[in-house]
Amino acid sequence: MNGDLVIIPGGMTSQLQVLDVVVNKPFKYHLRKRYTEWLLAESIVNGFKKCCISNAMDGSEDDVLWEEAEPGMPNQRK
Secondary structure, three states: OOOOOOOOOOOOOHOHHHHHHHEEEEEEEEHHHHHHHHHHOOOHHHHHOOOOOOOOOOOHHHHHHOOOOOOOOOOOOH
């Protein structure tokens, strides 16, 4: 392919890798921010709770999980 291997010294990214600094870094930042906002949305949090995936590992939320079921939906707790 007629390419040369070049080792970029540490601290030189901003001068030598323009796309990484100008395109990739801001894109990754905004994508991470939007993903975090989506993940924290109420419907997503409730979905994790209903699937028993929550931060409360002590069981303190167990009874609340099934009380939040939509009207008309059968209680899934047996």
